[in-house]
Amino acid sequence: MRAFPFIVLSMIGVLLLSACGSDEPPSTLAETEEVVEQLRELFIDRASLTDDDLNHAAIQGILDFIDDPYTSYLAPQRFTDFTNSLNGAGQSFEGIGAEVSVRGGQVMIVGPLPGSPAIKAGVQPGDIVLEVDGQPTEGLDLLEAVELIRGPKDSTVVLTILRAGSLRPQDISVVRDTIELTSVLARMQQDGVGYIRLNSFDVVTVSGMVQAIADLRATGAEGLILDLRNNTGGLVNAAVGVVSEFVEEGLVCTGCNPNDEGDEDLHRVSGNGSAYDLPMVVLVNSFSASASEIVAGALQDHGRAQIIGTTTFGKGVMNLLLPLETGSGLYVTVARWFTPAGQVIDGIGITPDIVVGANLDVQSAQRLGTLTQSLCVAFEDERDNLEGQELFAEALEGLCTLDVTNSDGPFTDEQLDRAVSELRKLID
Numbered sequence: 001m002r003a004f005p006f007i008v009l010s011m012i013g014v015l016l017l018s019a020c021g022s023d024e025p026p027s028t029l030a031e032t033e034e035v036v037e038q039l040r041e042l043f044i045d046r047a048s049l050t051d052d053d054l055n056h057a058a059i060q061g062i063l064d065f066i067d068d069p070y071t072s073y074l075a076p077q078r079f080t081d082f083t084n085s086l087n088g089a090g091q092s093f094e095g096i097g098a099e100v101s102v103r104g105g106q107v108m109i110v111g112p113l114p115g116s117p118a119i120k121a122g123v124q125p126g127d128i129v130l131e132v133d134g135q136p137t138e139g140l141d142l143l144e145a146v147e148l149i150r151g152p153k154d155s156t157v158v159l160t161i162l163r164a165g166s167l168r169p170q171d172i173s174v175v176r177d178t179i180e181l182t183s184v185l186a187r188m189q190q191d192g193v194g195y196i197r198l199n200s201f202d203v204v205t206v207s208g209m210v211q212a213i214a215d216l217r218a219t220g221a222e223g224l225i226l227d228l229r230n231n232t233g234g235l236v237n238a239a240v241g242v243v244s245e246f247v248e249e250g251l252v253c254t255g256c257n258p259n260d261e262g263d264e265d266l267h268r269v270s271g272n273g274s275a276y277d278l279p280m281v282v283l284v285n286s287f288s289a290s291a292s293e294i295v296a297g298a299l300q301d302h303g304r305a306q307i308i309g310t311t312t313f314g315k316g317v318m319n320l321l322l323p324l325e326t327g328s329g330l331y332v333t334v335a336r337w338f339t340p341a342g343q344v345i346d347g348i349g350i351t352p353d354i355v356v357g358a359n360l361d362v363q364s365a366q367r368l369g370t371l372t373q374s375l376c377v378a379f380e381d382e383r384d385n386l387e388g389q390e391l392f393a394e395a396l397e398g399l400c401t402l403d404v405t406n407s408d409g410p411f412t413d414e415q416l417d418r419a420v421s422e423l424r425k426l427i428d
Helices: 003-020 030-042 051-066 076-086 117-121 142-149 205-218 236-244 291-301 362-385 390-400 414-427
Strands: 072-074 092-095 098-103 106-112 128-132 156-162 170-175 177-180 184-190 193-198 223-227 251-256 264-268 280-284 306-309 317-323 329-338
Touching: 030 051, 051 072, 072 076, 076 317, 076 329, 098 142, 106 117, 117 170, 128 142, 156 362, 184 205, 184 414, 193 205, 193 414, 205 236, 223 414, 236 251, 236 264, 236 291, 251 291, 280 291, 280 414, 291 306, 306 414, 362 390
Parallel strands: 193 223, 223 280, 280 306
Antiparallel strands: 072 329, 092 177, 098 106, 106 128, 128 156, 156 170, 184 193, 251 264, 251 329, 317 329
16 A cells, blocks of 8 residues: 555656756656655654555545546455456355445445345345444445445345435344356246356456357357346456357447547457347446447447346446556546447436436435434434424424335346346347
């Protein structure tokens, strides 16, 4: 965690030395170094100002100022884990089988893996994890949150979660297991209907999908459902490779950096696909993001597939993962993506051709749910002090006792059912 600020400070030193021998005014960054030195020398609790603390504060201060949700610093272990996940390495671990993210200081479940202990226990995308075995998660970074949730096979972890749209937290017990990671899952959904689910976009996704298509065709598949729900993205090259299997020519996406004076980064299909003739539909939802949106947008713009589900997340930016000298990394936003037809993805998402299910603004629902929970906790603490404010107290009572939990009826995948129905129209 020392590399980035040390690089900054060493640059400051060079600039100061250069300035001493010239008429150039000193760099304004010299003020940062001066503040650090004054604090080290004079601050009343200067013994507590470790290099690690100051370095981390410098990095965090810069990132907070930038205020970009997708530009982040990765500590060495997190950088290694993230790199391995993109390279298809580290294909198993012990835990609950759910991808998590930290947004606005909150730990959120992004995508439980199919068949995982998290799915079996009822964990859902968008759940905010408030506590893990009674330990609050507020203030944890991503690596700390992951380490807290993971654990040995057959051990039980209790997650206290707040569900989007819910007013009260609930406890969910999950029995950990060995989680085998794979970016491609395939099966025959029905006679003639093949199904491929992409969980991520890594270096083995395209080859795995090509093999899955061949296997499904050998089993009798006449059409394909491509499921990108809860897929939060990955490598752009993998997204280009996926589209290239189904689209014979043309653009996949365009990257544009406003600082490059209009230069565009054009990504085209390879022309070496194996499934140009295969009828298909694509499933997306509010947690389909980044590379998933590139794929869905390209297939939609080329008229290659109907998109079914709900509006996607809206992460349409390109990020570079840069290694730093100490083994840590910087994940930085460098461009915005546009679909082949010039459609903006970032902040908007891909709108399905056929909407099935309620569109969920995940971030708004989380924010309102968290604020409502805080309000209800305060109401419980202060209700005895609301004498003479009966109407106000009654309104709070109604809000905080509102039952917004879902029914426990049998789960039906309406989106998948609709995808099968629409694909049948294309192949029958």
